[in-house]
Structure formats: C-alpha cells, structure tokens
Amino acid sequence: MQIETLWPHCLNELQQNLGASQFNIWIKPLSAQMIDDTLVIAVPNQIFLQFIRDRYLGMIEMAAAKLCAGVPPPIELKVGQMSAPAPRVAARSANAASDEAAPAAAAAPVKTGKRFDAGGASHETTRLNPSHSFETLVTGKANQVARAAAMQVAENPGVSYNPLFVYGGVGLGKTHLIQAIGNFVHQHNPQAKIRYIHAEKYVQDVVKAYQHKSFDEFKRYYHSLDLLLVDDIQFFVGKDRTQEEFFYLFNALLESGKQIILTSDKIPREIDGLQERLTSRFSWGLIVPIEPPETEMRVAILLKKAEAEHFKLDANVAFFMAKNIRSNVRELEGALKRVLAYVRFTNQPITVESAKEALRDILASGNRQVSVENIQKTVADFYKIKVADMHSKKRTRDIARPRQMAMTLTKELTQMSLPAIGDAFGGRDHTTVLHACRTIEEFRKNDSEMAHQYSVLLQMLRS
Numbered sequence: 163m164q165i166e167t168l169w170p171h172c173l174n175e176l177q178q179n180l181g182a183s184q185f186n187i188w189i190k191p192l193s194a195q196m197i198d199d200t201l202v203i204a205v206p207n208q209i210f211l212q213f214i215r216d217r218y219l220g221m222i223e224m225a226a227a228k229l230c231a232g233v234p235p236p237i238e239l240k241v242g243q244m245s246a247p248a249p250r251v252a253a254r255s256a257n258a259a260s261d262e263a264a265p266a267a268a269a270a271p272v273k274t275g276k277r278f279d280a281g282g283a284s285h286e287t288t289r290l291n292p293s294h295s296f297e298t299l300v301t302g303k304a305n306q307v308a309r310a311a312a313m314q315v316a317e318n319p320g321v322s323y324n325p326l327f328v329y330g331g332v333g334l335g336k337t338h339l340i341q342a343i344g345n346f347v348h349q350h351n352p353q354a355k356i357r358y359i360h361a362e363k364y365v366q367d368v369v370k371a372y373q374h375k376s377f378d379e380f381k382r383y384y385h386s387l388d389l390l391l392v393d394d395i396q397f398f399v400g401k402d403r404t405q406e407e408f409f410y411l412f413n414a415l416l417e418s419g420k421q422i423i424l425t426s427d428k429i430p431r432e433i434d435g436l437q438e439r440l441t442s443r444f445s446w447g448l449i450v451p452i453e454p455p456e457t458e459m460r461v462a463i464l465l466k467k468a469e470a471e472h473f474k475l476d477a478n479v480a481f482f483m484a485k486n487i488r489s490n491v492r493e494l495e496g497a498l499k500r501v502l503a504y505v506r507f508t509n510q511p512i513t514v515e516s517a518k519e520a521l522r523d524i525l526a527s528g529n530r531q532v533s534v535e536n537i538q539k540t541v542a543d544f545y546k547i548k549v550a551d552m553h554s555k556k557r558t559r560d561i562a563r564p565r566q567m568a569m570t571l572t573k574e575l576t577q578m579s580l581p582a583i584g585d586a587f588g589g590r591d592h593t594t595v596l597h598a599c600r601t602i603e604e605f606r607k608n609d610s611e612m613a614h615q616y617s618v619l620l621q622m623l624r625s
C-alpha cells in the first residue's frame with residue numbers, strides 16, 4: 163500500500179462500516195496528510211476532535227492497520243485544515259482546498275442583495291432578522307455540532323461545507339442558525355450578495371418567472387448570489403419545475419464556489435418526492451441535526467430571551483417553565499412572552515405562582531398524560547410495523563428495536579413502573595424493559611441516526 167493512498171483507502175473502509183449519515187457527518191469533513199511518517203488528520207473544530215477521538219479513532223486505526231499489513235503509521239488529530247494540498251474529503255466546493263482567512267470585521271446593518279422580481283422593476287432588499295445572530299443563539303448539546311459547522315461556514319463561505327444542510331423538528335432554531343450565518347457574512351463582507359428565502363417563496367418566484375416569461379432574469383439574479391440560504395426545502399416536494407430550476411442553480415453556485423445553506427425537517431433522503439439528483443447533491447456537503455434542547459438548555463434560552471427584554475427572570479421560574487414546556491423553543495418563547503405580559507399587566511413580581519397563573523391553559527393541555535397506547539401507536543406508525551407487534555413475541559430486529567424504543571419512551575413520558583411497562587408490552591418482565599432502556603441509551607450515544615429518531619419521536623409525543 164502506497165502511504166499516500168492510505169487515507170482514501172481508510173475512508174473507503176470507514177464508509178463501508180458506518181452508516182451513511184454517520185460517515186457524512188463525522189468522517190467526510192476530515193482531511194489527512196502524511197507528515198514525517200505520521201498520518202495527521204485535520205478536524206474542523208474542537209467538538210469534532212473530541213468526538214473523533216472518542217468514537218472513531220479506534221476504527222480509523224483498525225482500518226489503517228488492515229491496510230498496512232498490521233503496522234499502521236502513528237495517527238495524530240489536529241484542529242484546522244491541511245496547509246498543503248491533501249487528499250481532502252471535506253465538502254465538495256469549487257475551491258475546497260483554499261484556506262482563506264475570514265474578511266476583516268465591519269459591523270453593519272443587516273441588509274442583503276436585491277430581490278428577484280419577475281416584472282424587473284423591484285429593487286427591494288431581503289432582510290435577515292438582525293436578532294438572529296450567533297451571539298443570541300444559546301448553544302447546548304442539542305445544537306453544538308450544527309452551530310460549530312455554521313460558524314465554520316460563516317467564516318469561510320464556499321470553502322468548508324457546501325452545501326450545509328441543517329435539519330430538525332419545528333421551532334428548534336434552524337432559521338435562527340442559518341440567518342446567523344447570513345448576518346455574520348454580511349457583517350464581515352458587506353459586498354457579498356446574500357439571499358435568505360423560504361422555499362415557498364422560491365416556488366413563487368419560479369411561478370412568476372413562468373407567468374412573465376422572465377426565466378432569464380430569474381436565472382441572472384439567483385445565479386449571481388454569493389450566499390443562498392433556503393429554509394424548509396421540503397416545500398419543493400411535488401414542484402417539478404422548481405426542482406429543475408433549483409438543480410441548475412445549485413450546480414451553478416457550487417461551480418463558482420458560492421455557498422449554499424439549506425434547512426429541512428428531515429435529512430435529504432427521507433424527503434419523499436424530492437428528485438434523486440437533488441437528494442444526492444444535498445448530501446454532498448455536511449448534514450447536521452438540531453435536536454430538541456434538554457431542560458438546562460431550555461432554561462438558558464429563557465434567561466437569555468428574558469434578558470433581551472430587560473427582565474431578570476428568577477432561575478426557579480425559568481426551571482419551572484422549562485420543565486413544563488418541552489415541545490420546542492418557539493413555544494417556550496411564546497410562554498415567556500405570556501408570562502412577561504401577565505406580569506407587566508398585573509404589576510406582580512415574577513414568581514412560580516404567577517407564571518403558573520399566566521400559563522394555566524398551556525400547562526393544562528401540556529400536562530395531558532401521554533398514554534402507553536399512544537406511544538405504541540406512534541412508534542409503530544413511525545417504523546411502519548403493526549401495533550400488535552408491540553405485544554408480540556417476535557424478536558427480529560425490525561420489530562424488537564421499535565419495541566425497545568417504545569418501552570424507553572414510555573419510561574420517559576409516563577409515571578409507569580418498569581413491571582407495569584413490561585405488562586403493557588405483552589407481559590414482559592421488568593428486566594426486559596430495563597434492558598430495552600439501556601440498549602436505546604447506548605444507541606443514542608453511538609448512533610446519530612437512532613439519536614435523531616428518538617428525539618423526533620419524543621417531540622411528536624410531547625407536542
């Protein structure tokens with residue numbers, strides 16, 4: 163084995179052993195080079211470093227050993243990019259090997275490129291929400307990878323991950339995160355032509371171009387952008403001409419080294435009705451999830467949002483709210499607004515009691531107990547198995563795993579004891595339930611796809 167070809171071969175090996183999503187998220191962004199007989203692997207940031215060291219280094223070493231007749235070179239991880247051209251596997255982009263520094267900072271209002279108008283008359287600008295910045299985004303386990311990737315893209319648009327694809331449930335901060343990239347790029351490079359657009363609006367622009375026979379102008383405008391942010395790409399489903407136009411736009415922007423950032427509620431290949439050529443292109447760069455935030459992160463978000471409103475929110479009140487409003491950040495924000503309005507109106511200090519009062523109806527609906535039957539049906543539908551399989555003795559993996567997932571969710575979302583859960587799942591022993599919970603916990607740590615499925619189900623059941 164030529165030492166120069168070691169890394170590409172390692173990648174092949176890893177690709178075969180890991181699921182596509184794990185490979186795309188964690189391995190694809192790495193680049194490597196032989197330096198003084200050491201295989202030096204560059205990782206994008208500290209989070210990656212820790213993750214790769216904990217979870218994948220052993221696997222990389224094994225792959226290298228296999229390819230080097232059992233004697234692999236020493237392996238070193240470093241944060242950053244390779245200084246000389248290296249066998250990069252990072253996101254595909256026109257000038258992927260370039261390592262440009264971010265342009266100098268220059269604070270400015272958030273105003274971006276001219277908007278396309280089919281009539282050709284409008285010079286309306288697209289505005290990003292200036293409060294959607296990296297500074298106002300609370301970071302936690304739920305979004306740390308997505309934020310790190312977003313920061314990387316903001317600092318080197320068109321270079322690091324192209325496209326950056328952010329997915330996650332409703333109201334979890336996808337728009338906030340991608341607009342933070344737009345705001346950052348604008349501040350550092352006010353000349354950059356940036357367009358943030360909701361996918362539905364892009365569909366409307368295609369329709370207008372049809373109506374006014376102005377596809378040339380449409381293309382000229384979109385193809386001239388430096389940074390294109392498209393939110394909720396799942397709205398392209400069933401719109402063939404839109405998908406066709408977007409395919410050309412995507413190719414044109416990537417070929418000229420321009421950055422594309424997309425969001426959706428699902429990973430590309432799970433968006434039914436999206437053309438295969440788009441699905442595969444959307445997976446070229448980096449796909450990152452945003453998960454529902456855990457309690458402490460919800461508390462931090464509440465405190466930060468209250469502070470922005472010049473309110474000092476008592477930590478007990480924040481904890482009370484965070485524990486009781488779990489569906490998503492938008493709901494949490496809505497609840498905070500209600501509490502603040504209530505307090506302003508009644509002129510009372512914010513206490514747990516006044517928060518309870520202000521949120522009475524939300525809490526009443528939120529405290530509706532999730533039933534084990536509801537969990538079994540939701541999980542069965544999600545994995546496309548029969549509800550009866552939740553009770554059956556079948557042990558094939560495609561049945562057993564969803565059943566374990568449902569047991570774990572029942573433990574999380576109800577007050578039922580382990581024996582009671584076992585009974586509800588076909589009279590199983592409580593040790594079986596415990597084993598199921600441990601198995602799913604392990605999966606959530608080591609398998610990003612499974613972790614995502616768990617959080618999607620949790621969100622579905624809580625909302």
Ligand SMILES: Nc1ncnc2c1ncn2[C@@H]1O[C@H](COP(=O)(O)OP(=O)(O)OP(=O)(O)O)[C@@H](O)[C@H]1O
Pocket residue numbers: 298299300301305330331332333334335336337338339394463491492495
């Ligand atoms: N980590 C966070 N820190 C601070 N604010 C957040 C965070 N996550 C979400 N928010 C806030 O929650 C609200 C909803 O977020 P956003 O609109 O970005 O969600 P989304 O995932 O794009 O939702 P949708 O799927 O409905 O488009 C916004 O006001 C956003 O600022």
